[in-house]
Amino acid sequence: MTQELNQGKHLSSLLSQFRLLDKQIPLIFQKNADAAALEKDLSVYAEFLTEELHRKIMRNLTYIQPIFFITLAGLIVFIYITLMWPMFQLIKTI
The missing domain is CATH 1.20.5 (Single alpha-helices involved in coiled-coils or other helix-helix interfaces)
Incomplete structure:
Protein backbone atom coordinates (compact mmCIF):
# COMPACT_ATOMS: atom_id res chain seq x y z
CA MET A 1 0.00 0.00 0.00
CA THR A 2 2.85 2.38 0.83
CA GLN A 3 4.53 1.72 -2.49
CA GLU A 4 1.33 2.41 -4.40
CA LEU A 5 0.80 5.63 -2.43
CA ASN A 6 4.36 6.66 -3.34
CA GLN A 7 3.52 5.98 -6.99
CA GLY A 8 0.72 8.53 -6.76
CA LYS A 9 -2.41 6.40 -6.46
CA HIS A 10 -5.28 7.85 -4.48
CA LEU A 11 -5.99 6.42 -1.03
CA SER A 12 -9.66 5.76 -1.75
CA SER A 13 -8.83 3.56 -4.75
CA LEU A 14 -6.36 1.59 -2.63
CA LEU A 15 -8.83 1.13 0.20
CA SER A 16 -11.51 -0.15 -2.16
CA GLN A 17 -9.23 -3.08 -3.07
CA PHE A 18 -9.30 -4.44 0.48
CA ARG A 19 -12.19 -6.86 0.84
CA LEU A 20 -12.25 -6.80 4.64
CA LEU A 21 -12.87 -3.07 4.84
CA ASP A 22 -16.38 -1.71 4.74
CA LYS A 23 -17.49 -0.08 1.48
CA GLN A 24 -18.11 3.25 3.23
CA ILE A 25 -14.48 3.91 4.15
CA PRO A 26 -13.19 4.57 0.61
CA LEU A 27 -16.19 6.84 0.04
CA ILE A 28 -15.32 8.86 3.14
CA PHE A 29 -11.71 9.28 2.00
CA GLN A 30 -12.81 10.11 -1.54
CA LYS A 31 -15.29 12.76 -0.40
Whole structure:
Protein backbone atom coordinates (compact mmCIF):
# COMPACT_ATOMS: atom_id res chain seq x y z
CA MET A 1 0.00 0.00 0.00
CA THR A 2 2.85 2.38 0.83
CA GLN A 3 4.53 1.72 -2.49
CA GLU A 4 1.33 2.41 -4.40
CA LEU A 5 0.80 5.63 -2.43
CA ASN A 6 4.36 6.66 -3.34
CA GLN A 7 3.52 5.98 -6.99
CA GLY A 8 0.72 8.53 -6.76
CA LYS A 9 -2.41 6.40 -6.46
CA HIS A 10 -5.28 7.85 -4.48
CA LEU A 11 -5.99 6.42 -1.03
CA SER A 12 -9.66 5.76 -1.75
CA SER A 13 -8.83 3.56 -4.75
CA LEU A 14 -6.36 1.59 -2.63
CA LEU A 15 -8.83 1.13 0.20
CA SER A 16 -11.51 -0.15 -2.16
CA GLN A 17 -9.23 -3.08 -3.07
CA PHE A 18 -9.30 -4.44 0.48
CA ARG A 19 -12.19 -6.86 0.84
CA LEU A 20 -12.25 -6.80 4.64
CA LEU A 21 -12.87 -3.07 4.84
CA ASP A 22 -16.38 -1.71 4.74
CA LYS A 23 -17.49 -0.08 1.48
CA GLN A 24 -18.11 3.25 3.23
CA ILE A 25 -14.48 3.91 4.15
CA PRO A 26 -13.19 4.57 0.61
CA LEU A 27 -16.19 6.84 0.04
CA ILE A 28 -15.32 8.86 3.14
CA PHE A 29 -11.71 9.28 2.00
CA GLN A 30 -12.81 10.11 -1.54
CA LYS A 31 -15.29 12.76 -0.40
CA ASN A 32 -13.05 14.65 2.02
CA ALA A 33 -9.79 16.33 1.16
CA ASP A 34 -9.85 18.53 4.27
CA ALA A 35 -8.22 16.89 7.30
CA ALA A 36 -10.69 18.41 9.79
CA ALA A 37 -13.73 17.23 7.83
CA LEU A 38 -12.15 13.81 7.36
CA GLU A 39 -11.49 13.55 11.08
CA LYS A 40 -15.09 14.49 11.86
CA ASP A 41 -16.53 12.02 9.33
CA LEU A 42 -14.30 9.19 10.56
CA SER A 43 -15.25 9.97 14.14
CA VAL A 44 -18.96 9.83 13.29
CA TYR A 45 -18.44 6.63 11.33
CA ALA A 46 -16.54 5.04 14.24
CA GLU A 47 -19.34 6.01 16.62
CA PHE A 48 -21.91 4.52 14.24
CA LEU A 49 -19.96 1.25 13.99
CA THR A 50 -19.58 1.12 17.77
CA GLU A 51 -23.32 1.52 18.27
CA GLU A 52 -24.04 -1.12 15.63
CA LEU A 53 -21.62 -3.55 17.27
CA HIS A 54 -23.22 -2.89 20.66
CA ARG A 55 -26.67 -3.57 19.19
CA LYS A 56 -25.51 -6.86 17.63
CA ILE A 57 -23.89 -7.98 20.88
CA MET A 58 -27.02 -7.21 22.87
CA ARG A 59 -29.17 -9.08 20.33
CA ASN A 60 -26.90 -12.12 20.57
CA LEU A 61 -26.97 -11.96 24.36
CA THR A 62 -30.75 -12.11 24.33
CA TYR A 63 -30.41 -15.49 22.59
CA ILE A 64 -27.46 -16.80 24.59
CA GLN A 65 -28.73 -15.87 28.05
CA PRO A 66 -31.92 -18.01 28.02
CA ILE A 67 -30.02 -20.97 26.55
CA PHE A 68 -27.42 -20.65 29.32
CA PHE A 69 -30.05 -20.48 32.08
CA ILE A 70 -32.01 -23.43 30.66
CA THR A 71 -28.82 -25.49 30.51
CA LEU A 72 -27.93 -24.49 34.05
CA ALA A 73 -31.42 -25.38 35.29
CA GLY A 74 -31.23 -28.74 33.54
CA LEU A 75 -27.89 -29.42 35.17
CA ILE A 76 -29.27 -28.55 38.61
CA VAL A 77 -32.30 -30.82 38.11
CA PHE A 78 -30.02 -33.63 36.89
CA ILE A 79 -27.79 -33.31 39.97
CA TYR A 80 -30.86 -33.25 42.25
CA ILE A 81 -32.28 -36.40 40.62
CA THR A 82 -28.96 -38.24 40.83
CA LEU A 83 -28.69 -37.41 44.52
CA MET A 84 -32.31 -38.33 45.33
CA TRP A 85 -32.53 -41.49 43.18
CA PRO A 86 -30.90 -43.82 45.75
CA MET A 87 -33.29 -42.53 48.41
CA PHE A 88 -36.30 -43.24 46.17
CA GLN A 89 -34.98 -46.75 45.55
CA LEU A 90 -34.62 -47.28 49.31
CA ILE A 91 -38.17 -46.09 49.94
CA LYS A 92 -39.47 -48.59 47.33
CA THR A 93 -37.78 -51.49 49.09
CA ILE A 94 -39.23 -50.64 52.48
